[in-house]
Amino acid sequence: ERIAVLFDLDGVIVDTAKHHYLAWKQLAEELGFNFTVEDNERLKGVSRMDSLNILLDIGQVKVSEAEKVELATRKNRRYVESISHMDESEILPGVSVFLAELKTNNIPFALGSASKNAPLILEKIGLYHAFDAIIDGNSIVNAKPDPEVFLLGADALNVAKENCVVFEDAQSGIEAGKRAGMKVVAVGDQRILTGADDYIESMEDTSLSRIKDLFF
Numbered sequence: 001e002r003i004a005v006l007f008d009l010d011g012v013i014v015d016t017a018k019h020h021y022l023a024w025k026q027l028a029e030e031l032g033f034n035f036t037v038e039d040n041e042r043l044k045g046v047s048r049m050d051s052l053n054i055l056l057d058i059g060q061v062k063v064s065e066a067e068k069v070e071l072a073t074r075k076n077r078r079y080v081e082s083i084s085h086m087d088e089s090e091i092l093p094g095v096s097v098f099l100a101e102l103k104t105n106n107i108p109f110a111l112g113s114a115s116k117n118a119p120l121i122l123e124k125i126g127l128y129h130a131f132d133a134i135i136d137g138n139s140i141v142n143a144k145p146d147p148e149v150f151l152l153g154a155d156a157l158n159v160a161k162e163n164c165v166v167f168e169d170a171q172s173g174i175e176a177g178k179r180a181g182m183k184v185v186a187v188g189d190q191r192i193l194t195g196a197d198d199y200i201e202s203m204e205d206t207s208l209s210r211i212k213d214l215f216f
């Protein structure tokens with residue numbers, strides 16, 4: 001039976017959360033309020049516009065739709081500038097070894113990210129051509145926790161959804177994977193993530209034999 005692996009980007013392949021955080025924090029300060037690292041947890045896996053709405057809610061700030069577009073654009077300009085300096089040294093520990101293991105064993109893998117900047121990030125870290133398919137914020141209508149991003153990934157790889165394993169660091173993404181009918185591995189802090197089929201602290205803690213033993 002053919003199996004496939006679907007990867008979230010931010011928090012699984014690379015840690016872009018800190019770049020997002022600093023760009024959102026600067027925006028919040030310009031709007032006159034503080035934005036903490038804890039607040040930033042709520043934006044993980046969430047689309048750009050939904051993130052802005054959460055941020056404005058935290059600051060109790062009301063703006064027009066046109067201003068929202070301007071604010072999101074301003075944040076993204078800074079975010080893109082800050083990720084433009086990324087390179088392969090920012091690939092998270094364990095990722096390159098695991099991707100090589102999948103390649104060696106002819107297991108196809110795709111990206112399933114909410115980020116519209118995903119192609120740029122993959123380019124910067126030298127992984128753009130490693131993926132068999134890239135599904136990102138530009139390809140989807142419904143953001144996580146909707147399963148769309150992962151279902152499109154399974155389709156692109158032509159693998160049945162029950163034979164797909166999703167790696168996710170965000171609660172919204174774990175939910176998306178489960179709603180897609182897939183196996184989900186939560187990457188990160190076990191105390192804040194729930195509903196997954198396996199929990200690992202870092203990508204160093206997974207392997208093809210582990211997922212085969214657990215799921216297939």
Ligand code: B16
Pocket residue numbers: 008009010011020043044045046047048051076112113114115116117118137170
């Ligand atoms: P952009 P993922 C998500 O990526 C991030 O976790 C989330 O914080 C961000 O708001 C979202 O992408 C949209 O990103 O503004 O670049 O389109 O975790 O789904 O890979």
Ligand code: MG
Pocket residue numbers: 008009010011012044045168169170173
């Ligand atoms: Mg993520």
